[in-house]
Amino acid sequence: MYIAPALQAISPWCLTLPQVPAITNIFGGSMVAEGMGLFAFSADWMLIGSHGPLFVPLMSQVTDWVSVSFAIFLMGAAYRFNWFGGPPLPFISYDILDSHGKRYNMSLAMNKDGTENIKGVETLGLPYYAVTYIVGKTGVSLAVTSAITSALLWNWEETKAAFRKTDDPATEDPHRTITKKYAQFPEWGFCLLAVLFMGLAFLCSFLGKSGLSPIALLTAFCISAVLSLAAGFFYATSGIGLGCHAVVQMLGGLMFPGNAIANMWFTLFGSTSVGQSVFMLRDLKLGQYMHLSSLSVVCSQLTGTLVGGFTHYFLMIAILRSQRDVLLLPNGNGVFTGMSLSTYAAESTTWGIFSRRLYLSGQRYAVIPYSLIVGFFLPIPFFLLHRWKPGFGFNKVNISLFCSSLFGAIGGVTSARTVATMITIYTQYYIRKYRFQWYQKYNYILSAALDGGTQFMMFILTLTLQGGAGFKVTMPTYFLNPKGTRDYCYLPSAEQNH
Secondary structure, three states, rough: OOOOOOHOOOOOOHHHHHOOOHHHHHHHHOOOOOOOOOOOEOOOOHHHHHHHOOOOOHHHHHHHHHHHHHHHHHHHHHOOOOOOOOOOOOOOOOOOOOOOOOOOHHHHOOOOOEEOOOHHHHOOOOOOOOOHHHHHHHHHHHHHHHHHHHHHHHHHHHHHOOOOOOOOOOOOOHHHHOOOOOOOOOOHHHHHHHHHHHHHHHHHHHOOOOOOOOOHOOOOHHHHHHHHHHHHHHHHHHOOOOOOHHHHHHHHHHHHHOHHHHHHHHHHHHHHHHHHHHHHHHHHHHHOOOOOOHHHHHHHHHHHHHHHHHHHHHHHHHHHHHHHHHHOOOOOOOOOOOHHHHHHHHHHHHHOOOOHHHOOOOOOOHHHHHHHHHHHHHHHHHHHHHHHHHHHOOOOOOOOHHHHHHHHHHHOOOOOOOHHHHHHHHHHHHHHHHHHHHHOOOOOOOHHHHHHHHHHHHHHHHOEEEEEOOOOOOOOOEEEOOOOOOOOOOOOOHHHOO
């Protein structure tokens, strides 16, 4: 919000309780890496809508709430008792840190080609992560592999049927039966696109001097294919995306260690393609429900990809030029934040250079790769319990969603969760149960209108008034536009971000 940004995050606790870090850690949430946003309120639909209160299924959101509530206590205990050892560190940070809790000097630790600067690392020592960050990433690791097991256990017959050609009308989606009469995008066309874009990937990797071998790049493609199955199942059953990039970085670092830049490229082709695959499948399924031909849907997807790619590139260049200093700040400024970039660079550095000294058995953060193994087994007890007692609802326990939501307690701006929860209970429970005709007719249209309108206005404001294109109109400071955090929580580093 431009005129009254304080309405993005209203924390009664920070307004009334002492200005100390512990209060901020629990109740703060107006800025990235500020706090967990417990019982904070927000009037900004950009933040509220990111939780999907009008369209994410109620059971998925209940699972998310339970997970975040559990994570608040879990992370509090991990921070209080310093589970992973090391010096005193910030409660929330997405960067790798040195022994003084400051941002790790990656320029000193890494050569220009992405390899380790041995003398620099000897000077700095091994990096650290905030304890809460490791707990969250452990949950992500558990989620990815448990999603693979869940997809196979709960949908084994459907998975087998997907690899068999059948014209049995009893098992075919009726919408698919209708759309088969229209122009189809041929199966060989998808194979051709896959070969074409894999060739482009090899070309870009070579011209960009990625440091990634052809075998490593092929491995990234294979990992992407497996994870696309898990991510597709996860999205179809929960309505929430499964973040796979941390796991792909982990696998790349363990299998092909020694180069942080190569790890970035490995992650790009191993995890970004997973998200693109899921979005492509989502659009194809939506087109099927709307009785559109697959040919028109794929052509629209390709056109949108080209236009969106160029648009994102030029916007990225403009924002990097005008907001570089803000993107380097740990908390951003409430409009721009470098959280995703910082996380990506930090994880690529630790997995690319320090993977064997931080993550192997007996090392400081070995719990993360071990979580991958444990995750494969987590859904099995609930599957067996459901087979034993089918009426008890064990099939509704989405363990992969529960694990992935642990990171949500500290991920991004956290102030909107309370309001999103209230809206979810009202719409997904009350309106859906007692006003179903209204829900069916207007709910999703309302969600699309609110999301689309808010995102469009945010785009315009960001570029024209808030410095995205280099020109900025600064609002004067007053009680709804405070200097520092927008919820008046104690965060000294935010004073310089305003």
